[in-house]
Amino acid sequence: MSGKKYTMLEVVNATLKEEMRRDDKVIYMGECIAGSAVGWASGVYEEFGANRVIETGLVENTMVAAGIGMAERGYRPIIDPMMADFLTPAYAAMTVAGRNRLMHGGKMQIPMVIFTTMGGYLGLGPEHSGTPETMVMHMPGLKLAVPSCVNDARGLLKSAIRDNNPVVYFLHRRLIGDKGFLSEDDSPIPFGVADIKREGTDITVVATGFQVSLCLSVAEKLAPHGISVEVIDPRTLVPLDIDTVIKSVKKTNRALVVDEDFITCGPGAEIAMQIMEHAFDWLDEPIKRIGGKGVVPATSADRFALPQPQEIADAITSLVGAERVSVDIASGARLFNY
Numbered sequence: 045m046s047g048k049k050y051t052m053l054e055v056v057n058a059t060l061k062e063e064m065r066r067d068d069k070v071i072y073m074g075e076c077i078a079g080s081a082v083g084w085a086s087g088v089y090e091e092f093g094a095n096r097v098i099e100t101g102l103v104e105n106t107m108v109a110a111g112i113g114m115a116e117r118g119y120r121p122i123i124d125p126m127m128a129d130f131l132t133p134a135y136a137a138m139t140v141a142g143r144n145r146l147m148h149g150g151k152m153q154i155p156m157v158i159f160t161t162m163g164g165y166l167g168l169g170p171e172h173s174g175t176p177e178t179m180v181m182h183m184p185g186l187k188l189a190v191p192s193c194v195n196d197a198r199g200l201l202k203s204a205i206r207d208n209n210p211v212v213y214f215l216h217r218r219l220i221g222d223k224g225f226l227s228e229d230d231s232p233i234p235f236g237v238a239d240i241k242r243e244g245t246d247i248t249v250v251a252t253g254f255q256v257s258l259c260l261s262v263a264e265k266l267a268p269h270g271i272s273v274e275v276i277d278p279r280t281l282v283p284l285d286i287d288t289v290i291k292s293v294k295k296t297n298r299a300l301v302v303d304e305d306f307i308t309c310g311p312g313a314e315i316a317m318q319i320m321e322h323a324f325d326w327l328d329e330p331i332k333r334i335g336g337k338g339v340v341p342a343t344s345a346d347r348f349a350l351p352q353p354q355e356i357a358d359a360i361t362s363l364v365g366a367e368r369v370s371v372d373i374a375s376g377a378r379l380f381n382y
Contacts, residue, residue: 049223052215055194056084056201060122063205064092070205071114073098073107074124074159084124084159104130108137108158112144112210115156120205128162128214129174141210142185153208159201163216163254163304164350165375170340172217175304177252177311180212181282187211187235188282192256194224196279199233206232216254216304236283240292244274246364247298250289250315251275255302255351258375262356265371271364281311289315290322297328298363302351307335332359347375 064070072092077085077099089097100107104125111121125131131138138158145152164173180188189204189211191197197215204211241256242263251259256277263273274292278284293299299319303312312333319331334351353373361368 048225050194050226051223052194052197052220053084055198055226056215057086057088059198059201060084061088061091063202064088064096067120067205068096069119071096071098071119071121072124073111073121074100075102075104075107075126075130077124102130104132104134105137108134108141111156111158112137112141112154115154115210116144116152120155120157122157122159122205124159126160127172127174128160128176129171131158131160131176131179134158135179138180138186138212139183142183144185145209146185154210155206155208157201157204157211157213159204159213160215161217161220162214163218164346165218165254167346168217173340173346175214175253175336177214177281177303177305178309180214181311181314185210186282187280189213189235189280190253191215191279192219192241192251192253192277194222195227196233196239196277198226198230200235200279202230202232203235207235214253218254219257222257233279235280236285237280238276238278238285238288240274240288241277242273242275244272244296246272246296247274247300247360248289248292248296249273249275249300249302249356249360250278251302252278252281252311253304255304258351258353258373259302259356261373262353262360262371265373266357266360266369269366269369271360271366271369273360278315284315284318286315286318286322289319293319293323294326297326299323299327299331300334300356300359300363301331302334302356304336304350306338307333308338310335329363332363334359350375
């Protein structure tokens with residue numbers, strides 16, 4: 045493991061350059077990338093030039109449709125609409141991306157990545173705080189990666205770029221400036237393999253994206269009170285490694301699912317239902333879900349619309365039959381620190 049900590053931004057930027065050097069068919073295309081508005085493409089245009097780094101303008105459906113055509117002709121485009129909130133206009137093209145390979149019996153390869161940021165907690169308002177994971181999960185043929193730490197960000201991005209299927213890669217905005225150690229193993233991380241971020245015996249908490257960080261912080265606060273929390277990060281929602289989750293639930297006999305997308309019909313509902321289907325007889329308590337409240341976060345009101353650390357702690361103590369523990373953990377109100 046490296047002795048230096050790296051930010052998500054640094055890791056994604058380095059991985060992007062590494063993959064573009066490894067394969068000259070990798071193309072980076074999207075909004076505000078030549079000027080590096082978010083920072084992913086810093087130095088990429090200078091190294092690879094206008095033929096491989098393409099500024100598209102604000103045309104989400106067109107850029108995804110163009111990416112499909114490029115992918116079908118042997119290129120590996122990375123499409124960057126900058127914000128997951130902006131993918132709504134691209135719904136039609138994304139549907140085509142997912143279905144084309146299926147409709148052709150797998151004979152057609154569509155190796156493209158839709159790479160963008162998602163999530164709230166930064167006070168960026170209704171237009172820049174969405175977590176539309178469910179939209180992607182409802183499109184057959186698309187894979188969905190949601191990294192929560194620097195190692196997963198690197199490994200999952202490599203797998204996404206090298207996959208012959210269309211992949212949507214959502215990186216939480218609140219994690220962009222977060223730092224972590226990189227392991228010496230820089231191999232691609234296979235899709236459909238969950239990671240147990242913290243082992244425990246009293247309750248299984250399944251979390252995604254930034255919620256993994258919140259749940260790990262809560263678990264650390266609860267440990268001195270004798271509550272042992274196991275935290276599982278699926279890393280990819282499509283494909284979903286439900287087997288690792290079920291194995292954990294059979295050990296702890298309790299489950300909490302925490303995801304930032306809307307709680308109604310969201311990823312948390314799907315994971316909770318699969319736990320019910322496969323591990324009902326092992327549950328000592330009903331499954332609890334925590335998610336977005338189904339309202340659009342106002343600029344200064346993320347805390348009312350999105351999962352909060354105390355809410356997570358209260359759900360855990362309720363499920364394990366323990367007294368309420370007050371946790372003092374900041375969840376947001378920090379702008380990008382890159």
